[in-house]
Amino acid sequence: MGKILCATRGGEASYRTQDAAIALAKGRDDELLFLFVVDTYFLNKTARAVRPDVVAEEMSHMGEFLLAMAQERAQKQGVAAEYVIRRGKLRDELKAAAREEGVVLVVLGQPAGTGGAFVPADLEAFAAEIEAETGVKARII
Amino acid sequence: MRRRVVSQSVKSHSLLFLLLLMFMVVVSRAGTLRPSPAHAAGPRALAGRVIDSQDEPVRGAEVAAYLNDVEEPTVVGESQPDGVFVLDLPDSPIDSLRVEIARPHFETMKWMAEDDDLDHLRQGNTLRLPDITLQRRLTLGFWIATLTFVGILVLIALEKLHSTMAALLGAAVVLGTSFVGGAIRHDLFIFDFERALEYVDFDVIFLVLGMMIVVGIIEETGIFQWLAYQAYRLSRGRAWLLVIILIILTSVTSALLDNVITMLLMAPITIEIALAVGINPLSLLMPEVLASNVGGISTLIGTPTNILIGSYADLSFSDFLVNLTPGVLLAQAALTVYVLIIYRKEYRLVDEGLPPALLERLRENARITKPDMLRKAGLIFIVMLVFFVGGEAIHLVPAVTALVGAVLMLVWVSPDIEEMLKVVDWTTLMFFIALFMVVGAIQEVGLISFIAAGIKAVVGENLSVAMLMVIWSGALMSGVVDNIPFTAAMLPVIGFLTRTLPGASNLTLFYSLAVGSAMGGNSTLIGSSPNLVTAGIAERAGYPITYREFLKIGFPAMIITVAIGTLWLFIRF
Numbered sequence A: 001m002g003k004i005l006c007a008t009r010g011g012e013a014s015y016r017t018q019d020a021a022i023a024l025a026k027g028r029d030d031e032l033l034f035l036f037v038v039d040t041y042f043l044n045k046t047a048r049a050v051r052p053d054v055v056a057e058e059m060s061h062m063g064e065f066l067l068a069m070a071q072e073r074a075q076k077q078g079v080a081a082e083y084v085i086r087r088g089k090l091r092d093e094l095k096a097a098a099r100e101e102g103v104v105l106v107v108l109g110q111p112a113g114t115g116g117a118f119v120p121a122d123l124e125a126f127a128a129e130i131e132a133e134t135g136v137k138a139r140i141i
Numbered sequence B: 001m002r003r004r005v006v007s008q009s010v011k012s013h014s015l016l017f018l019l020l021l022m023f024m025v026v027v028s029r030a031g032t033l034r035p036s037p038a039h040a041a042g043p044r045a046l047a048g049r050v051i052d053s054q055d056e057p058v059r060g061a062e063v064a065a066y067l068n069d070v071e072e073p074t075v076v077g078e079s080q081p082d083g084v085f086v087l088d089l090p091d092s093p094i095d096s097l098r099v100e101i102a103r104p105h106f107e108t109m110k111w112m113a114e115d116d117d118l119d120h121l122r123q124g125n126t127l128r129l130p131d132i133t134l135q136r137r138l139t140l141g142f143w144i145a146t147l148t149f150v151g152i153l154v155l156i157a158l159e160k161l162h163s164t165m166a167a168l169l170g171a172a173v174v175l176g177t178s179f180v181g182g183a184i185r186h187d188l189f190i191f192d193f194e195r196a197l198e199y200v201d202f203d204v205i206f207l208v209l210g211m212m213i214v215v216g217i218i219e220e221t222g223i224f225q226w227l228a229y230q231a232y233r234l235s236r237g238r239a240w241l242l243v244i245i246l247i248i249l250t251s252v253t254s255a256l257l258d259n260v261i262t263m264l265l266m267a268p269i270t271i272e273i274a275l276a277v278g279i280n281p282l283s284l285l286m287p288e289v290l291a292s293n294v295g296g297i298s299t300l301i302g303t304p305t306n307i308l309i310g311s312y313a314d315l316s317f318s319d320f321l322v323n324l325t326p327g328v329l330l331a332q333a334a335l336t337v338y339v340l341i342i343y344r345k346e347y348r349l350v351d352e353g354l355p356p357a358l359l360e361r362l363r364e365n366a367r368i369t370k371p372d373m374l375r376k377a378g379l380i381f382i383v384m385l386v387f388f389v390g391g392e393a394i395h396l397v398p399a400v401t402a403l404v405g406a407v408l409m410l411v412w413v414s415p416d417i418e419e420m421l422k423v424v425d426w427t428t429l430m431f432f433i434a435l436f437m438v439v440g441a442i443q444e445v446g447l448i449s450f451i452a453a454g455i456k457a458v459v460g461e462n463l464s465v466a467m468l469m470v471i472w473s474g475a476l477m478s479g480v481v482d483n484i485p486f487t488a489a490m491l492p493v494i495g496f497l498t499r500t501l502p503g504a505s506n507l508t509l510f511y512s513l514a515v516g517s518a519m520g521g522n523s524t525l526i527g528s529s530p531n532l533v534t535a536g537i538a539e540r541a542g543y544p545i546t547y548r549e550f551l552k553i554g555f556p557a558m559i560i561t562v563a564i565g566t567l568w569l570f571i572r573f
Helices: A012-028 A041-045 A052-076 A090-100 A120-134 B002-033 B115-122 B140-157 B163-184 B193-198 B202-221 B223-235 B239-256 B259-277 B282-298 B304-313 B317-323 B325-342 B344-348 B356-365 B371-394 B398-412 B417-423 B426-445 B447-459 B463-478 B483-500 B508-522 B529-540 B547-572
Strands: A003-007 A031-038 A081-087 A105-108 A137-140 B045-052 B062-067 B075-078 B084-088 B097-102 B109-112 B132-134
Touching: A003 A012, A003 A090, A012 A031, A012 A052, A012 A105, A031 A052, A031 A090, A041 B529, A052 A081, A052 B259, A052 B356, A052 B529, A081 A090, A090 A120, A105 A120, A120 A137, B045 B062, B045 B097, B062 B084, B075 B084, B097 B115, B109 B132, B140 B163, B140 B426, B140 B447, B140 B483, B163 B193, B163 B426, B193 B426, B202 B223, B202 B259, B202 B304, B202 B371, B202 B398, B202 B417, B202 B426, B223 B239, B223 B259, B223 B356, B239 B259, B239 B282, B239 B325, B239 B344, B259 B282, B259 B356, B259 B529, B282 B325, B282 B508, B282 B529, B282 B547, B304 B317, B304 B483, B304 B508, B317 B325, B317 B371, B325 B344, B325 B547, B371 B398, B426 B447, B426 B483, B447 B463, B447 B483, B463 B483, B463 B508, B463 B547, B483 B508, B508 B529, B508 B547, B529 B547
Parallel strands: A003 A031, A003 A105, A031 A081, A105 A137, B045 B132
Antiparallel strands: B045 B084, B062 B075, B062 B097, B097 B109
């Protein structure tokens, strides 16, 4: 029984990816590890005084809540799921999690509509980058 | 070890910054403490006043008197902030007198004394010259300063550079052009460093600094999240009630603290609450962010634009409460009705089917994390509010109240230098300092005068037309450019209109600018900082807010609230 890493933002736009990852884990009899990356770089867009540490803490709480919902969805399908929250840039943290969490597969969600974390052309290259840098297989779902 | 070195480095940088700040205050004040030649009149003097074509006094004009057709000036002086100059003439025979008045970005003026004037002087009297009007001149420096300011607006709007970097780049360009370019070609000179520092409004800097510390400490306590959760509990799953409470909550916290911080801390918990109730988080986030932009207008400290306006026009905390808060309440009521209609279908889709474990997590995320800190900080903040409102009676300026309150919080609540370094965002202070310099540059070269004259030509003597123009141009401009530099640039324009338009002395145009520039932020996604940070958090939670979606909801909201704001100002004034 291996572990599949699925990076998700948790919201409605991510449900399709979550469902596909849950179905894949169920088919392979694997566990799921959901990953939420807290990225506060958007704070650079404002010249107002903000505390990135406090904002990151709040976003971590939100991430935990969203991933707890994803975990609930997986468990309803009979798939064991855990989650992990990391802070930094999505690409770097995804690769770091793949290396550190002992996963056998990384799944990347196809962009659904606008505002996805990845653009289609970029996705395959990123999957290849993950495989090359971590030695963990990456699949687009 | 490394961490210690980094920490010491941060401390020394901060210390350097503080020293630089103090140096700049001293230098900028030094100019105002210098004895004024205008009061140094003695026997046989020459006095006068230099004004521009809008009858505004011109400071810093070099006034040179040439006695008896000599090549070198006999006496040289400088016009003061009120445009007045006085030159003491030597006690020697006078056959002729020529006066030349020169100032960068103006045409040089010459004045020749008539026989009667010379007789008057020969008798040992002071000769009072007629007002000397200098005509503006478009120099290369004018174009450099104008393009720099426009460039800053574009760079910030297109997110090509961080606002602080853009403003610093602008300050570097205008100062670099003045010193390096000015040495090569006189036309490129804009202003010297001392003059640039005189444009920095240290009341704004210290008020922003003080409030930054206060908000930085309060935000750590978890009060925002706790309040949002109480809204959820009170609403008992009724989304329409939840959104009404959240609008009130966001509006009040934005007015008393800061609308960006409010949204940064409210947005994550709001997303959780929306999911708990079973509705799309955007149907709560959008009303919140619209309300935060409107709510901030009601107090002096609610938005940076109000801080700028308050300091420039000498408006007190109470002035904003009396003249703007009722209008803001009316606008918020209309905004509430608007969002209830827009999201009516969403608010019907209430589903409280969240598992108990998730509800428990929500409750856990919304608890007060530092109750002792909240108690102390809350107490100091209440006292601060009392002094903000009542301090006027003892001539206590808001910047001092904010600074004293902030220091008390640091000493009593978290007396740790590391904490202080964490809560102070030096880049924001640098943004304001650099921005003031760039806006000073466009004032210096005459761009502001041209804009003021253009607006005056359009509105004539009609205050109502001027109010409409300021409110709606401010609202529309704030949707496409950063409203902080826009407001900073508009202040001298509004100042000119206030002095010259009949009936404008009640400062109504400054309130118009406050309403337009802040409410206008609701029109587009890039219209205000709360919009951008809310979109940032929503996107990371998987609920992206696109430019188009924001425009669809925000633009009509802007029209409604600005219309009500306009109506209120017409009723009030």
